[in-house]
Amino acid sequence: MWDRLLIDCNIATMDPAVAGPFGAIENGAIGIQDGRIVRVGKRTELAGHQAKSVERLHGAWVTPGLIDCHTHLVFGGNRAHEFEQRLEGASYEEIAAAGGGIVSTVRATRTASAEALAEVALPRLRALMQGGVTTIEIKSGYGLDVETELKMLQAAKALGASERVRIETTLLALHALPPEFRENRDEFVALATGGLLPAAASRGLATAVDAFCEGIGFTPDEVEALFQAAREHGLKIKLHAEQLSNLHGAALAARYGALSADHLEHLDEAGAIAMAEAGMVAVLLPGAFYALKETKKPPVDLLRRHNVPMAVATDSNPGTSPVLSPTLMLSMACTLFGLTPEEALAGMTVHGAKALGLEDEIGTVSAGKAADLCVWRIGRPAELAYWIGLPGPELRIVAGANA
Structure with a gap:
């Protein structure tokens, strides 16, 4: 059983291995266990997994921290x-x-x-x-x-x-x-x-x-x-x-x-x-x-x-x-x-x-990496640069825990 499962979210994985702008996965989900990401994908792909905490993000965008x-x-x-x-x-x-x-x-x-x-x-x-x-x-x-x-x-x-x-x-x-x-x-x-x-x-x-x-x-x-x-x-x-x-x-x-x-x-x-x-x-x-x-x-x-x-x-x-x-x-x-x-x-x-020499640990929303994430109430990832001085995310997650 995973510690956390984030659902009903869009994910800008920033992973070059994920095709498309921002490595985006719409209507996605993220599984977290012991401070690390264990699974990232479409919500339907993770639907059968159990977690201690299942958190609905209501269409928010998730990026790497x-x-x-x-x-x-x-x-x-x-x-x-x-x-x-x-x-x-x-x-x-x-x-x-x-x-x-x-x-x-x-x-x-x-x-x-x-x-x-x-x-x-x-x-x-x-x-x-x-x-x-x-x-x-x-x-x-x-x-x-x-x-x-x-x-x-x-x-x-x-x-x-x-x-x-x-x-x-x-x-x-x-x-x-x-x-x-x-x-x-x-x-x-x-x-x-x-x-x-x-x-x-x-x-x-x-x-x-x-x-x-x-x-x-x-x-x-x-x-x-x-x-x-x-x-x-x-x-x-x-x-x-x-x-x-x-x-x-x-x-x-x-x-x-x-x-x-x-x-x-x-x-x-x-x-x-x-x-x-x-x-x-x-x-x-x-x-x-x-x-x-x-x-x-x-x-x-x-x-x-x-x-x-x-x-x-x-x-x-x-x-x-x-x-x-x-x-x-x-x-x-x-x-x-x-x-x-x-x-x-x-x-x-x-x-x-x-x-920083930490590309194997952080920087993308990818399985195996630390669960350092930001949850943003935006309509598309470009808004992070579009808004001048945009306030921070509604949620920061560091090593799988809210910060």
Whole structure:
């Protein structure tokens, strides 16, 4: 006997093996046992199965739980005052010179305890959960020293222990150069690769590493040193690449078998080919594009042409993407970047799972996968991207239980 049987529902399975747009099954049913999906199909196909709980969804649409595969959710303070200053005409350089920008976030993050960081991040996490997120990646990167980076990862882990959501932690070891190392970049890179990364790996605080490969961030050579250390310690690899210029970071990440390259506004065809050959995911971040008032869009047609899967994420962070709505990102991915509604939803489900290396566990409504689901009171799946800032689902299910 199954634990749950959901009936009288339409299912956007997002499973490529199911023919048709969204992998849709109309008038479907979903069997759940021990937190996993055991059967998906037409309602008539599952009619003979017994379940402890049979729940009629009255024609609602069921999708995989949304996956936010790129966030910076844990940090101290906020930068709303800088938003006001920019609107009043202050430049980023002027704000930074006055002690603002990432330095202000680093300062606030360093002075906060792990408990305080988890506490202030909790409302942000819950907002994303209410929007339909069942899995979220959280990066460090605002500590810029060993103690604080580990503290951020501990806070992220604590959030996962307290809330019904899956959390994947990423060590953003090379995010920005701390002020105290301004005259000695090599020493900081050595600290990140030889001190910070091994400490995070040995304590099981991160499953992946990340870096900001950019003119205002870190060079390809510096990033490669981090990737070599990650390989030695068994950590997966992700990369902020080609956001503001083309340093060929995506191709570098591909050589190291990275899960994803993220942003990618300046990606060229060689980079797209390298990503395709490596089986990487392109993570598109419309919130940052919008907040920074960028004009150069990621090359969506190029990614399509080379069959590079496209994920969509919030990039939730205090400076350049203060976003707390996953459905808004679905809408922006379509209106700003030209994705179809089906591509956008795939970006926060099946391709978001692949960007985290979790495609065998989550991302589609398929037998054998975790029963992470969202139930939406909509008439068709395209509405998830059509409505701007659509409120979240009427029901979230994580590992088979209402959340």
